[in-house]
Amino acid sequence: xxxxxxxxxxxxxxxxxxxxxxxxxxxxxxDNLSGKLVVDVESWMIDKYNMKELAARFMKDHPNVEVEVxxxxxxxxxxxxxxxxxxxxxxSTADLYFGGLISQLSxxxxxxxxxxxxxxxxxxxxxxxxxxxFLSYSEVPGAKDGEKYLTLPGLGETINFQYNTKLxxxxxxxxxxxxxxxxxxACKLAAMKVNDKSLLGxxxxxxxxxxxxxxxxxxxxxxxxxxxxxxxxxWDSAAGKRWIEFQxxxxxxxxxxxxxxxxxxxxxxxxxxxxxxxxxxxxxRLSEGSVALCAEKDTFPCKSGETIQAFDYxxxxxxxxxxxxxxxxxxAKNINAARAFAKEQLLSSYAQTWSAMHYGKMPTIWANxxxxxxxVNFDHVRNELKGDTQGQWVYRDGQLLRxxxxxxxxxYLSGKITxxxxxxxxxxxxxxxxxTVPKG
Amino acid sequence: xxxxxxxxxxxIGRPVTGRDMERRQTQFALFLIIxxxxxxxLFIGYPLVYSFFLTFxxxxxxxxxxxxxxxxxxxxxxxxxxxxxxxxxxxxxTMTYVVISxxxxxxxxxxxxxxxxxxxxxxxxxFLPTVIPVTMGLLMFQWVLDPNNGVLNHVLLRxxxxxxLVHNWLTDETTAFGTLVTVTxxxxxxxxxxxxxxxxxxxxxxxxxxxxxATRFGEFxxxxxxxxxxxxxxxxxxxxxxxxxxxxxxxxxxxxxxxGSTRSLYYLVFQKINNGQNYYAYATTVGWIFAAIVLVIxxxxxxxxxxxxxx
Numbered sequence: 001x002x003x004x005x006x007x008x009x010x011x012x013x014x015x016x017x018x019x020x021x022x023x024x025x026x027x028x029x030x031d032n033l034s035g036k037l038v039v040d041v042e043s044w045m046i047d048k049y050n051m052k053e054l055a056a057r058f059m060k061d062h063p064n065v066e067v068e069v070x071x072x073x074x075x076x077x078x079x080x081x082x083x084x085x086x087x088x089x090x091x092s093t094a095d096l097y098f099g100g101l102i103s104q105l106s107x108x109x110x111x112x113x114x115x116x117x118x119x120x121x122x123x124x125x126x127x128x129x130x131x132x133x134f135l136s137y138s139e140v141p142g143a144k145d146g147e148k149y150l151t152l153p154g155l156g157e158t159i160n161f162q163y164n165t166k167l168x169x170x171x172x173x174x175x176x177x178x179x180x181x182x183x184x185x186a187c188k189l190a191a192m193k194v195n196d197k198s199l200l201g202x203x204x205x206x207x208x209x210x211x212x213x214x215x216x217x218x219x220x221x222x223x224x225x226x227x228x229x230x231x232x233x234x235w236d237s238a239a240g241k242r243w244i245e246f247q248x249x250x251x252x253x254x255x256x257x258x259x260x261x262x263x264x265x266x267x268x269x270x271x272x273x274x275x276x277x278x279x280x281x282x283x284x285r286l287s288e289g290s291v292a293l294c295a296e297k298d299t300f301p302c303k304s305g306e307t308i309q310a311f312d313y314x315x316x317x318x319x320x321x322x323x324x325x326x327x328x329x330x331x332a333k334n335i336n337a338a339r340a341f342a343k344e345q346l347l348s349s350y351a352q353t354w355s356a357m358h359y360g361k362m363p364t365i366w367a368n369x370x371x372x373x374x375x376v377n378f379d380h381v382r383n384e385l386k387g388d389t390q391g392q393w394v395y396r397d398g399q400l401l402r403x404x405x406x407x408x409x410x411x412y413l414s415g416k417i418t419x420x421x422x423x424x425x426x427x428x429x430x431x432x433x434x435x436t437v438p439k440g
Numbered sequence: 441x442x443x444x445x446x447x448x449x450x451x452i453g454r455p456v457t458g459r460d461m462e463r464r465q466t467q468f469a470l471f472l473i474i475x476x477x478x479x480x481x482l483f484i485g486y487p488l489v490y491s492f493f494l495t496f497x498x499x500x501x502x503x504x505x506x507x508x509x510x511x512x513x514x515x516x517x518x519x520x521x522x523x524x525x526x527x528x529x530x531x532x533x534t535m536t537y538v539v540i541s542x543x544x545x546x547x548x549x550x551x552x553x554x555x556x557x558x559x560x561x562x563x564x565x566x567f568l569p570t571v572i573p574v575t576m577g578l579l580m581f582q583w584v585l586d587p588n589n590g591v592l593n594h595v596l597l598r599x600x601x602x603x604x605l606v607h608n609w610l611t612d613e614t615t616a617f618g619t620l621v622t623v624t625x626x627x628x629x630x631x632x633x634x635x636x637x638x639x640x641x642x643x644x645x646x647x648x649x650x651x652x653x654a655t656r657f658g659e660f661x662x663x664x665x666x667x668x669x670x671x672x673x674x675x676x677x678x679x680x681x682x683x684x685x686x687x688x689x690x691x692x693x694x695x696x697x698x699x700g701s702t703r704s705l706y707y708l709v710f711q712k713i714n715n716g717q718n719y720y721a722y723a724t725t726v727g728w729i730f731a732a733i734v735l736v737i738x739x740x741x742x743x744x745x746x747x748x749x750x751x
Contacts, residue, residue, distance in 0.1 A: 262610045
């Protein structure tokens with residue numbers, strides 16, 4: 001081969017290589033995120049918030065980040081383990097946490113163990129873009145600018161009654177508007193049989209999951225707040241006593257079941273099975289129950305209508321709203337990636353609308369709420385959130401007070417103590433508790 | 441040939457005695473168990489001592505004020521009615537469980553000993569509760585005992601037509617305790633260990649007794665029981681400790697409810713941890729009081745067992 005041919009071949013070869021390289025080039029991302037990101041969520045969120053999908057989406061957008069999703073239980077003991085790890089080892093297994101109510105997180109909020117989110121709350125995440133009923137729960141009262149939000153609400157819920165519209169229809173009943181109507185409906189339904197099985201009229205919440213929240217909701221609805229002027233639970237409230245006595249009447253006259261005493265999910269499961277006519281818990285049961293009882297599977301909303309719908313606590317002066325929080329401990333390693341994951345995935349329209357449609361866990365940002373399909377239950381919760389709302393108590397000893405309420409409520413329901421004794425024990429226990437709250 | 445002449449010095453050690461051998465063997469044995477001692481010291485001994493000192497201290501997640509509490513943690517616990525209720529439940533459950541489980545275990549073991557045909561089949565069936573994971577078995581019972589849809593109430597209502605016997609087994613205070621005891625006995629007690637003890641009794645004794653005209657009950661009374669005494673004492677101690685440590689059935693089935701009526705001391709410790717760092721000291725102190733109770737009961741049963749052996 002002569003020199004000219006050699007040079008020509010070399011030129012063609014090099015040009016081919018260059019052409020191949022150019023066609024294989026991908027757009028260069030300005031991505032300073034890298035390393036491992038560990039996201040720790042409450043175990044139920046793996047399914048109900050589609051965490052694996054969110055992790056996959058994030059890794060696709062940020063190829064240099066490896067996301068590992070781990071879980072912890074939603075019980076107090078798990079949170080104590082997490083808090084101990086942060087304090088004792090000055091390190092954290094996870095960079096980002098999702099799950100936990102302010103009442104569970106108040107100790108670490110008070111102890112300033114969390115990083116503030118304020119600097120990312122601009123544009124679509126500016127405070128006015130959030131649902132006030134949820135964001136206000138996360139705001140630290142009196143905190144200076146830049147440190148107002150040590151947690152962000154990731155998914156939200158309200159407390160109301162959920163009832164089976166078809167059972168109500170067959171009994172000739174309408175949604176109750178007073179305790180008397182509710183009692184009458186519960187007892188009438190409890191006397192009915194469906195498919196030769198007895199119905200549960202009103203399956204109340206008498207355990208740690210929601211019992212204290214139903215008290216807070218009942219008092220808030222009638223009196224606007226469940227707190228006294230000095231910030232303590234208003235155990236003497238007439239509305240609260242009415243609510244407690246109502247539950248006793250239901251139990252004593254067998255107009256409802258008590259499975260929740262030993263199974264926190266007893267009422268929800270009975271509702272989804274079509275056996276409980278009325279329950280009272282978080283609004284997510286509306287979607288869960290409707291999806292379970294819809295004749296047309298895998299459709300949302302249910303084409304034949306939502307079987308499970310809501311009515312509010314009586315009084316109309318406010319709704320109890322709470323949310324599960326997103327937070328980063330100060331001792332986390334990959335803070336940038338954690339913030340990015342929260343912003344891009346946990347608070348995305350995809351994640352929040354997906355969770356709402358499949359499991360009734362409500363968005364915490366109005367834009368994501370507005371993206372939901374039209375649905376009677378979503379509209380009901382929207383109206384609740386547009387009105388006055390109050391969050392759960394956030395004392396350092398908040399969990400103790402919840403246990404105190406449950407123990408005394410169960411003693412009262414079983415006839416061991418009177419209502420006056422119950423109120424006295426609650427007041428006594430509250431006086432001994434640490435009522436420190438997060439504040440700036 | 442002449443005698444060989446030894447040249448050079450020969451060093452002859454003193455003769456090795458039996459005591460030397462024993463000392464060397466002891467040293468070697470100690471050397472072998474040093475790793476275990478270190479592990480036990482690190483993972484059991486150190487936490488034990490640490491937590492014991494904590495019961496006299498004030499502590500939160502952030503810091504420990506050593507010995508700042510004095511005995512106030514203990515006073516707090518002893519003044520709390522919840523503690524006494526949990527202690528009462530734990531002791532009552534232990535007494536009930538141990539007595540019934542030993543009787544049931546002994547009955548099953550004796551029956552299995554007597555069976556000549558199909559014994560292995562019966563043993564296999566009776567062994568099933570042991571191989572099923574504890575939590576799985578308890579969840580199964582949760583379904584069986586469900587007041588609305590459970591098999592038990594369905595049988596009572598529909599098959600036996602006894603609506604008067606239908607109960608909220610786990611949520612009714614009158615039945616919760618008995619139901620819990622029954623569920624924890626579904627393995628028929630410690631029949632495996634008792635059967636092993638029974639099978640170790642030489643058959644010659646029974647043959648000799650039969651030759652002398654002893655009845656079955658007489659054989660049981662004068663041969664089986666005396667020769668099984670040591671096994672029974674050891675198994676009773678184990679069952680007692682097991683009952684005192686009751687936690688998983690409560691966690692799965694009742695959560696200490698209704699109204700704390702099925703709350704054991706172990707479960708109380710767990711609940712107090714749930715209440716937050718202000719109650720770590722309380723929970724640690726309850727844990728140590730409980731450990732002391734278990735120790736006392738273990739020592740008592742061991743002493744009784746030793747006296748029985750000597751007799």
